[in-house]
Amino acid sequence: MAFGPYLLLALMEGLVKAAVLALTAVGLSLVFGVMRVVNVAHGAFFMLGAVLAYTVAQYIPGPAALGWLAALVIAPMIVAAIAAAADTLVLKRLNYDPEATIVATIGLLYILEQAALSFFGPDARPVEAPFTLRLQLPWFGFSGYKLFVILAAIAILLAVWWFMTRTRAGLVMRATQVDRQTARAFGIDVDRVYAGVFALGAALAAIAAVLLVPISQSHYLMGGDPLLLSFIVVIIGGLGSLRGTVVAALIIGISDGVISMFYSPTLAKIIATAAVAMVLVFRPQGLFGARA
């Protein structure tokens, strides 16, 4: 293949990564923004979404699309419920203390991983794609499903943006993010908002995972990469800034795709981590974050 088409392919693969990453990272960013909780278990929620997608798809007979669609609805709901429970049972009791919640979510990460290992086993399992359309470009063929992942991620991100800026629930979340004490003085049940935000953040990770599994595999240890990359993206984008998160996901996802294809995935991670270090040194508030 000539360089041009090869680059185009790399860019498209990168866009798929960016799409999944943006969804995952927006979940992490939302939780940090509103609750000031650094959720180390975010990758575990991602993994849980994937593993549950496999399970749900197994139980649904008929065409693959049906099983996958059911997984897209059910897996995020289960993950959201687990997250809401973790918030109420653990984080709330810690009073959302920033340091204590880091330790607690590390614990949650191990609990979820070990639970996945016990229930689903150590094997990587595939989930069938809902459809197998192949787009034939002049130079190479591209999976129609991958294109669908990009479009679905854009649609979901727009929905999140609409929810945060145009609905009352979103307004309540933003007010709580600014000042939870004053939010309470205006009737906002901050505990409920936090449970909702934590659930929403986890659900976004789970949705990203369900989108990803047909082109990857589900495995109980698969949460590491999304967690690391999400942190990278959230730091580069500016903690708590959703717009910055999406832009950073594009940068990291696309460069990861391109570098992985031309050189190696390891080099891509090294460069991304170096980029974070540079941002932390030269622009600690991130590309779009407010100066502290």
Add this chain to the structure above:
Amino acid sequence: MLKVEGVSGGYGGALVLRDLSFQALPGEVTCIMGRNGVGKTTLLRAIMGQVRVTKGAIALDRRDLSSLPAHQVPLQGVGYVPQGRRLFGPLTVAENLEIGLMTRAKGQATLDRVLQLFPRLQERMDQTASTLSGGEQQMLAIARALCLEPKVLLLDEPTEGLQPSMIAAIREVVVGLKASGVAIVLVEQRVEAVLGMADRVAFMDHGHVAETVPRDGLTAVSSQFKHYVGV
């Protein structure tokens, strides 16, 4: 009527309020005066359920407030204008007011009435709250609290740092609210402003109300001002 009876409370182990009692009647302005750090803000926060109350009772029209979680206190009709305003800074004026309206499920009619009191806010509905001038921010803080149509309005030093014309505007609003039967609790440090608005003045000392004096019993040179406020 807002009734605070024998309340003790504070932060962690430290008691700030000690056996404090006072009342605020509908259609009256009750001013709270006292030195910096005496616990005026703490008292208002205790009413809002934001400060731990270890003893005593806080009731609005016989409904106990002190046992409610903080977010349910405003639902009973308590509007709060905190010291330093504490607006939702990155949100717009309209969104700040929307939060106030949502508290007790009030709608457009309430908003129209509130905006009539603060025409300057009307022109700035889409502006970010943190970019308003100090006076406009204070107006927004009051407007936000009025959006829940409070029976009791707690104002914590609303005139702090404002120029005379703004103070006059706020005073006009307070007088109007009073006429409509709202019970107003006003923490205020300026003697002149107190004499202009108060029906009664509660002087705080050592964490409780040491003395309550009706407006008629006070002049600019009354000894209480010197004794409790040091002015």
